[in-house]
Amino acid sequence: MIETAAREQRSAEPVVRPVRPRKLVKVPFVELADGRLQGVVSSGSDLARVYVSSISAATHGFSCSTNNNRPCGGLSGGSPCKHLRALADEAVLQYGLDRVARYLRAEAGDDDDLMSRLDGTREAAPAAGVFSRFLRHLAYLELPGSTAPIAEMHWFPAVSAEVR
Template identity: 65%
Template sequence: MLRVAPAARARKLAKVPFVELADGRLQGVVSSGSDVERVYVSSVTAGSHAVNCSTNNNRPCGGLRGTALCTHLYQLAHEALRQYGVEQVARYLQVDVGDGEGISVGSQLLDRTDARHEPGPAAVVFSRFLRHLAYLEVPPSAAPVPELHWFPATAGVR
């Protein structure tokens, strides 16, 4: 049986529908605040703390300039803290948060990094997001779905 850690708290999926700690990055998809048809793929690389944010069609985020971070990165970090908890996100990103007290929003976590912009693999992250959306269309069944063996709802279904 596969053990899956429960979410630290419920997330707001409308703002950040997809967040993951994978491929050495905190990465995910963040909804645009101005255009309902646009999403941003944002990421923070573990260790180097390099950041990237671009639209789903690889146009750079206008809010990411120099060392100033865009709101999409802050939203991503905030939802990651809700999903995984402070200790797990900080350990994964290799951020020193001391005892972790007072870290409750993404800005408090990102303020402890030395972030710099570096282009990232937006297409890979967006493709993963689309693949996860496709699972919402899988018809309900009592039979196991091999691709979802990692998902908590199917852990224990034999």
């Protein structure tokens, strides 16, 4: 009880470390939010292009479009594209298969192939909010190094000595 009270007085909260290390180049942003597994996936052919990909927890419906809302050409056949597969693979690395499968309301198997357990079809999903959050996270990387607090991030979780 004392531990909980002390934590409530701090402005930093421990962050759960990724289950396994991720390479941020291919999927720089992944989150379980708004009832979807969603994130930003880099294009394999154009460095200036990224895709906003998502899988709905309720229906397993999937969506993928460029950062300027052009549909992904890989979805033309009605099955998930390579961007969605990369997103799912990185989410499993970040959060673990059990947690992602539970969030998406899918059965978790012995292997890490989450996409084989989803039976959704293509459905529209808002991409602007996901891309906006990604850009917001990138803006913090451009700040000069400092130990001074950033007012707008007072709520943001921080890695504490307890977690290390």
